Amino acid sequence: MNLRKIIVLILVVPVLFVVAAAGLLLAFFDANEYKQELATVVKQQTGRTLTFEGGVNLMLFPSIGMKLGALKFENASGFSQKTMLQVNEVSISVDVKSILKMKPKVSQLTLDGLQVNLQKNKQGKTNWDDLLVADDPSAVAITTQTSTKQSNNIKNGEAESSRELALAFGGININNAFLSWQDEQSEEHIVVDDLDIQTGVITLKEAFPLSVQLVMHKGSEINAALNLESNVYFDLKTKELDLKQMLLSLKAQGELLPFEQSDINFSGDIHFATQTEKLRINGLILAAKLRGKALDTAELNLETQLSFDLKTQQLGLLQTALTVYAKDESLPRGVINLMLNTDSLDVKLAKREVHLANLLIDIEGQKIIGQVDVADYAKPAVKFNLSSESLDLDALLLLNQKQAQATTEASLSNDVKFSEAAEDIAIELPIELIKSLEVDGVLQVDSLKAMNIKTQNNVINIQAKDGVVFLNPLSVALYDGTIKNNITLDVNAASPKYRIKSKLDSVKVGELLTDFMQMDKIAGSTSALIDVNTGGDSVNQLKQKLSGKVAFELRDGALKGFNIRHSIDTAKAKLQGGETSEAKVQQTDFSALSISGDVKNGVLHSDDLMLQSPLLRVGGNGRFDIAKSTLDYRVDAKILGSIEGQASKHNSGLLIPVRLYGSLSDIKLNVLYDDMLKQQAKEKLAAEKERLQQALTAKKAKLNAELDAKEDKLKADLAQRKESEKAKLKAKEQVEQARIAAELEAKKQAEKQRLDAKKKAAEEKLKEKAKNKLKNLF
Secondary structure (H helix, E strand, O other), X not given: OOHHHHHHHXXXXXXXXXXXXXXXXXXXXXXXXXXXXXXXXXHHHHOOOEEEOOOEEEEOXXXXXXXXXXXXXXXXXXXXXXXXXXXXXXXXXXXXXXXXXXXXXXXXXXXEOOEEEEEEOOOOOEOOHHHOOOOOHHHHHHHHHHHHHHHHHHHOOOOOOOOOOOOEEOOXXXXXXXXXXXXXXXXXEEEEEEEEEEEOOEEOOOOEEXXXXXXXXXXXXXXXXXXXXXXXXXXXXXXXXXXXXXXXXXXXXXXXXXXXXXXXXXEEEEEEEOOOOEEEEEEEEEEEEEEEOOEEEEEEEEEXXXXXXXXXXXXXXXXXXXXXXXXXXXXXXXXXXXXXXXXXXXXXXXXXXXXXXXEEEEEOOEEEEEEEEEEOOOOOEEEEEEEEEEEEHHHHHOOOOOHHHHXXXXXXXXXXXXOOOOOOOEOOOOHHHHHHOEEEEEXXXXXXXXXXXXXXXXXXXXXXXXXXXXXXXXXXXXXXXXXXXXXXXXXXXXXXXXXXEEEEEEEEHHHHHHHHHOOOOEEEEEEXXXXXXXXXXXXXXXXXXXXXXXXXXXXXEEEEOOOHHHHHHHHHHHHHOOOOOOOOOOEEEEEEEEEEEEEEOXXXXXXXXXXXXXXXXXXXXXXXXXXXXXXXXXXXXXXXXXXXXXXXHXXXXXXXXEEEEEEOOEEXXXXXXXXXXXXXXXXXXXXXXXXHHHHHHHHHHHHHHXXXXXXXXXXXXXXXXXXXXXXXXXXXXXXXXXXXXXXXXXXHHHHHHHHHHHXXXXXHHHHHHHHXXXXXXX
């Protein structure tokens, strides 16, 4: 509903009646004779009835004025209330002498018993719609011409009077006013009663006091009482309004409010420049005391310097200090003290932006500093950079004295078993808020303590957009190691989904678990790789839907609560009928322990469990139910040596089957005797087989040696015979060769002699022929 229209209806309409009545009185003296005529005019113009239930009294001297008795203005047809406006008495007058001196003094305007009923029906029509008729075009034209002429006269200096008119108004006195707003569409009904408005003498040069009191009701939802005191000054030349030393108090209660009783006090100096449309509040102090419902007691104090530019829609708060004190049994400490300081808070309403610079948040002496920027706070896009030297969340929440103590007692007494289904814890995320958020920020904490876990160098990078939140990275230094996380939350599905990737490096897990869960079950320097995803609306659902891969490695530690080596020695002694004794230390030391595997539906399956110690080697496989916190592993333990010396020397190298099972808080160890006997039988059989194999191998080696010797002798004899035969053959060959050579030589000599003889015969023959030829010649 338009506030300006309400003010017009409350104040202007009665004044119009007063002015109209005054005109009649001055013209005809006995205005009571013309009440019917005035009512007729109103009926003709509005279609409603104006009823004068009281008289009209005229005052002529020493003041000109009038006093109207009770009157009523009929409501529009179709509305439940009979009257729209009524008043018990109206009076106003002007001092005659002051008029003659051109310094008119108007007496106080008094309205007593004013009642205004404003309504909207189910069709959305209000009971003043018929009064807001369009202006006559000719009248508008005349008014426009007149205004233009007056404006020109003012510019030309013609409107300036040689004598300044000094106006003094005795003020406004509205008593016992009543205002009702009833909306049948929304079924809303708001009532303001006991409305009193008083001012001092109103002049154009001095401030005047203003006092307002009212009580507002909205069924059983809200019941509020308001008081306002201030000195008001309006400068006509600069057109600036000042409300100085303003004091406003509000007391409220009702079902709609989060507190049973609210007491709010507001003070400051308000300055508004109408030409520049700038508002400023200096020394703004807001103090509130709240009691009941949400908290037993809460006190809030705000001090700031406020400025607001209506043109640019920019709001600024400088040197803002906010302190909050709350007391309630539901609070972890019973009380909480919060302080927020900022050098500047700028709000750009048109752009929907908020900027906080040099922000300091102090909660019980723990400080956070930085800056925050919000763009489009209707659908927030938040950027922040915050840091803190030290935060102790346990101190704020008293975890050390409450939750931690309860956890310790439960752990020590074993009343709460990890294997038992714990009561599920619902995770109620503000889904719609997360979907609307757009966040990009960094939070750095040098030293942090939460749930008794102590961390250092905490760096959290947060990004959120379109219902997906990223913590990447979330890095922490703790217990001589580090953890780096990459966490994703997606709330766009039917139930939230999570993705977690973590890397642990050299974290002393024993100290971590002792501080966190008061559970001293494991020790060692831990490194791990985790890549899992899950989803759900409760802790149990997150455990049951957990899937992914994990790998853990521990160095130089111990598993506490059971001693694998002692259990094996005891089982062996029982089998052999020997004596047994209690373990001096119920723990299994190791130099290395590793396990990895796949997680599906909250259950880890692994087949590479490995534990190493100077005297023991353990390997095995099994499963760990994360949802129920139970495990069931079958491992084979191999004894490498004995700290007792020769007495247990026969156990060295023995492979012992062991079952580890139960809850994390009470892990049970069971040496599998049947499997152990089977293993021993297998080992004896293997040993006998080895002995026979060795004997067989030795005999085979001997036989092979004998065979090799005989073979060597035969080879030697054969070689000797071969050499002898070879020599004989060689000698025979030599004889034969000599005989052949002799025969060849003899044949050669014989052939030579034959050839020589033949040659000689040929020569003789040739000589003979030659002689014959010579004879013939001569």
